[in-house]
Amino acid sequence: MPGKTVLFLPDKLSVTVEPGQTLLQAATKAGITLRGACGAKGVCGRCRVQVKSGRVSLSGQGRITPEEAAAGWVLACLAVPEDEVTVYVPEESRLTEHRVLLEERESGVLTAIETAETSLRPLFGRRLVTLAPPTLSDNTDDYGRLTWTLQQHGERAPFWAGYALLRSLPRVLREANWQVAVELAAVEGATEIQGVIPASGDLKGPFGLAVDIGTTTVAAELVDLATGNVVATAGTYNRQAAFGDDVISRIIYATETAGGQAALREAVTETVNGLVGELLRLRGLNPEDVRAVVCAGNTTMVHLFLGIDPTYIRLEPYIPAVNMPPPVRAAELGLAAHPEAWVYCLPGVASYVGGDITAGIKVSGIAAAEPLSLFLDIGTNGEMVLGNQEWLMACACSAGPAFEGSGITCGMRAVSGAIEAVRVLPGGFEVIYRTVGGEKPLGICGSGLIDLLASLHQAGVIDRGGRFVPDQESPRVREGSEGLEFVLAWENETGTGREIFVTQADIQNLMRAKAAVFAGIRTLLANVGLPLEAVEKVFIAGGFGRFLNIRDAIAIGMLPDLPLERYTYIGNSSLKGARLALLSQAVWEEMKAIARRVTYVELSVGNRFMEEFMSALFLPHTDLSLFPSLGKERD
Amino acid sequence: MPGKTVLFLPDKLSVTVEPGQTLLQAATKAGITLRGACGAKGVCGRCRVQVKSGRVSLSGQGRITPEEAAAGWVLACLAVPEDEVTVYVPEESRLTEHRVLLEERESGVLTAIETAETSLRPLFGRRLVTLAPPTLSDNTDDYGRLTWTLQQHGERAPFWAGYALLRSLPRVLREANWQVAVELAAVEGATEIQGVIPASGDLKGPFGLAVDIGTTTVAAELVDLATGNVVATAGTYNRQAAFGDDVISRIIYATETAGGQAALREAVTETVNGLVGELLRLRGLNPEDVRAVVCAGNTTMVHLFLGIDPTYIRLEPYIPAVNMPPPVRAAELGLAAHPEAWVYCLPGVASYVGGDITAGIKVSGIAAAEPLSLFLDIGTNGEMVLGNQEWLMACACSAGPAFEGSGITCGMRAVSGAIEAVRVLPGGFEVIYRTVGGEKPLGICGSGLIDLLASLHQAGVIDRGGRFVPDQESPRVREGSEGLEFVLAWENETGTGREIFVTQADIQNLMRAKAAVFAGIRTLLANVGLPLEAVEKVFIAGGFGRFLNIRDAIAIGMLPDLPLERYTYIGNSSLKGARLALLSQAVWEEMKAIARRVTYVELSVGNRFMEEFMSALFLPHTDLSLFPSLGKERD
Numbered sequence A, B: 001m002p003g004k005t006v007l008f009l010p011d012k013l014s015v016t017v018e019p020g021q022t023l024l025q026a027a028t029k030a031g032i033t034l035r036g037a038c039g040a041k042g043v044c045g046r047c048r049v050q051v052k053s054g055r056v057s058l059s060g061q062g063r064i065t066p067e068e069a070a071a072g073w074v075l076a077c078l079a080v081p082e083d084e085v086t087v088y089v090p091e092e093s094r095l096t097e098h099r100v101l102l103e104e105r106e107s108g109v110l111t112a113i114e115t116a117e118t119s120l121r122p123l124f125g126r127r128l129v130t131l132a133p134p135t136l137s138d139n140t141d142d143y144g145r146l147t148w149t150l151q152q153h154g155e156r157a158p159f160w161a162g163y164a165l166l167r168s169l170p171r172v173l174r175e176a177n178w179q180v181a182v183e184l185a186a187v188e189g190a191t192e193i194q195g196v197i198p199a200s201g202d203l204k205g206p207f208g209l210a211v212d213i214g215t216t217t218v219a220a221e222l223v224d225l226a227t228g229n230v231v232a233t234a235g236t237y238n239r240q241a242a243f244g245d246d247v248i249s250r251i252i253y254a255t256e257t258a259g260g261q262a263a264l265r266e267a268v269t270e271t272v273n274g275l276v277g278e279l280l281r282l283r284g285l286n287p288e289d290v291r292a293v294v295c296a297g298n299t300t301m302v303h304l305f306l307g308i309d310p311t312y313i314r315l316e317p318y319i320p321a322v323n324m325p326p327p328v329r330a331a332e333l334g335l336a337a338h339p340e341a342w343v344y345c346l347p348g349v350a351s352y353v354g355g356d357i358t359a360g361i362k363v364s365g366i367a368a369a370e371p372l373s374l375f376l377d378i379g380t381n382g383e384m385v386l387g388n389q390e391w392l393m394a395c396a397c398s399a400g401p402a403f404e405g406s407g408i409t410c411g412m413r414a415v416s417g418a419i420e421a422v423r424v425l426p427g428g429f430e431v432i433y434r435t436v437g438g439e440k441p442l443g444i445c446g447s448g449l450i451d452l453l454a455s456l457h458q459a460g461v462i463d464r465g466g467r468f469v470p471d472q473e474s475p476r477v478r479e480g481s482e483g484l485e486f487v488l489a490w491e492n493e494t495g496t497g498r499e500i501f502v503t504q505a506d507i508q509n510l511m512r513a514k515a516a517v518f519a520g521i522r523t524l525l526a527n528v529g530l531p532l533e534a535v536e537k538v539f540i541a542g543g544f545g546r547f548l549n550i551r552d553a554i555a556i557g558m559l560p561d562l563p564l565e566r567y568t569y570i571g572n573s574s575l576k577g578a579r580l581a582l583l584s585q586a587v588w589e590e591m592k593a594i595a596r597r598v599t600y601v602e603l604s605v606g607n608r609f610m611e612e613f614m615s616a617l618f619l620p621h622t623d624l625s626l627f628p629s630l631g632k633e634r635d
């Protein structure tokens, strides 16, 4: 049976898929990421597309009404093309892609700290050496002479070389008159000699990649390994989003759909390769110029990226296949890099505390700190680490991707045009906001959503339970298709010509996200019998944007009511940690030591977490005594 | 231009070669090893073949007479087929192949010592382990659990695994109910996990190969790595012999003929694969059952086998590309073994003291001995090591392949039918001999040649200079095509129906070989200012046969005149060393340490060696005082 061709509009992208593959799979193949939130189960209803011509067979109707169905609307995840079809993909079914801001330095309430300096000794580097030419009385072999010289220069034995190199080594050394640049990769305690080239040649770079593979978003930095400078940055949505919002739905898709694991691997590989292509184009480089790649991601993301079976991550007792994956060649993963480049995935701790968190521990410095410190990564999953130089304890609460702009009707990443700060004036009649880059608003990102939740409550638009107060006068509060909603920006103000609004469902989503974070913190502290006030430093990572309004985050009851000076926002610490490891063999080794030190706390054991979660589903909390500083503002 | 087809008779083997390739290359391709001794230069005249039909173009005539040329005789190395040709290859132009004797235990004057026992811990092994199943409170990842368990069992960290393994690990462990056999390879200080299989499966082997890659002959043992037992042995001529007798002519062929290096690599690979096929057939096994290969060979052989440029081995200051080659996958070399099997080449010392000698040092035990000891490997090259537990010093003298039965008209390897001991009665009228296996004689091997030289001298057939005494009465001394020759066995006694004889040229060949050995020993001792008598133990390796008549070796002036009890014959110590390393990671590491300890003495520096060599071109020597025990027999 031949493949079926699908033409996507308005993009005019055409792809051919295997018989039996869905329109959702076809869209992913075409590079169009649909907003599948349910793992392609036909439940979330977010992957709506309109069939313009051709025949599709449906394995279900989903939330499509009979009138819509008559007009050709289907759920892409339930529709299989039967012949050549043309499909229209509306804007609202897409995860929009924007280029991440290269400049992250604007002032804000709580801006990101800069990464600590480390001595530059990257996982891949070039070392210029001059070998003593051999004589009858110094007749060491060429390879032995090379490795001896490298050792004199402080490179780490044992050395390792492929046969392509060894085979030409005698000629190369003599043609270069014994002055060569040696390309070295640090791999598992050994040094691989990847190349020996004349020192006189044109030696640009080498370059490396730091990649943060988030469940929702993927970000990458192109780094000059000779100087340690980041020369380009890019970010986008993870194309896996088409197959589910969170790690659990991805694992289900991987394990219960035929070819699912391969499809997820392809999706993330293409996401990363897309970013790499963008970065290389920016700097006029080729994939071969990328000589090392460090990836940070949660355990599920890393498994899927490496093509490793994630089944048991989801099943009690929640066991990953591997926490510390050995380095693997870029060629084996199909990455757009030098085929021999090693890809290093930062070591993780457990099924729900991955290498991205190890990165955060390193970047925040809590593993070396004296005061009791808390690290929070509020991404799709919501992980946290409590501890200091003596001990480290971590847990994960399923916070959901709300603060990454996903799962929220008008949510978006913290890129140009995202509302990053917002204030709703009393009564909800007026809204003041600021967007990233000062552009016309396109949507709202994490930091904006925290502001919004606090502000809607303070303005009296929503009650302590997060429900819209009925019968309000403001025209911004209106009846939508699924209940009340609040309009932040009218059609004429926005960059898209469509309104930006939050629904009741969006607000419940945010409430659950913030409650999960607070419940996690409380549970971790309860484990060591300490109160909230014992925490002397809090480091917050996540994709909120360029800054985070801590006062608002406390006001909604997401963060503990501590003096503001205890808080530091460290931005995307996963990406920063990946870069630090890329630039320092010592940091890479340290990451492994850190991962081994962390004790994992499984929140599903016992009732504590669930009780804390239920109590936190209020603004700020059922127990107001936990938020003494909010006393004055309380209603 | 299409390839040319060549049919070889009487073998009836047909091959197609590229335009421009010679009949010698065609024969090698067909598996017929011709006796090219000059490196396919048309000089030695040994690769004579007769063109029966078809047209060849000749780049020279060589030693072919006009009459012979008229009858179709050509030198195969100078003849290029121009269309389909049929070629007859006479027996005398071939290196005959025989199966090596499996039994080496017959008594003899000086029989080989058995290999010292070592604790069994092979470079590849299977380890049965039971993992503690994970629980919520013991949530270590699968791979971490596996490596932790292996470490508890004494396996060496760091561990390493390929992604094929990691990808299926979760399923395999659970299906096997956590009881698995783990396949482990020791590679450069780390342990590679090559396989994880249910412990309940059918677990034959694993098997490994020990290979001695000699310039003239190649020998291999198939070893059961679970028990340490050798289960099959085989040996043959190195097919590279078609391209030259010794390492120098091979290097010249490799570097000066287009495609020469590749042709030599192919020839030795096919030689080894032929042996492996034979061994596997004997035991009903497949290449995939071979999980580790250890090769010992001189530096040139190892370079050519690994496909590494040997150019600078031959050019002053004689520098190898690599003395300690990193392990390489069997697949990369095209070896008939499991594609992931590592191939380990024993570490060498210098361009002319290779891994075979390191093996000999280990097998003889001289590196750990208190008394001053001498190790001699009298193969094609003639290497020797002097020293003890304090110091080790080595050199190489080009002894030539005479004692391996090559370069001698009726010479052969020490296989069934070879004359291994011989006595010529006074006057040269009668000859008594013994053959390997008691078969009718086919030729004469190294130990027989030493006996013969001593005996011909003692019988008065040759003089002190090794020249035939003229005008003898014995019908065994006769005029041949190139001067006088001596018949050992008449047509009717032999297994081939052809006479077995030695020519004047053969004897000069043997004289040079024995002189080179003695000169080497003297030069090495002179380096440390010691007399011959200072040597307390002598270990002799080489392909002489199953034993060596030391008294005769002293009588011809090859070995120093020391009490016989100081001598031990250790047979093929290169092959034994390869097997020891295969069976013991500790020995493999020790070999590297030994190779590093040895000081190489370059004989071409200074005149000493050449002077010693000239003085030793007599029977036994110009200076008879060096051989006091021969006083009574002296003429």
Ligand code: FES
Binding pocket: A035, A036, A037, A038, A039, A040, A041, A042, A043, A044, A045, A046, A047, A062, A075, A076, A077, A078, A242
């Ligand atoms: S309904 Fe299609 S992905 Fe959820």
Ligand SMILES: [Mg+2]
Binding pocket: A213, A214, A215, A356, A377, A379, A380, A574
């Ligand atoms: Mg993240």
Ligand SMILES: [Mg+2]
Binding pocket: B214, B215, B356, B377, B379, B380, B574
């Ligand atoms: Mg040898």
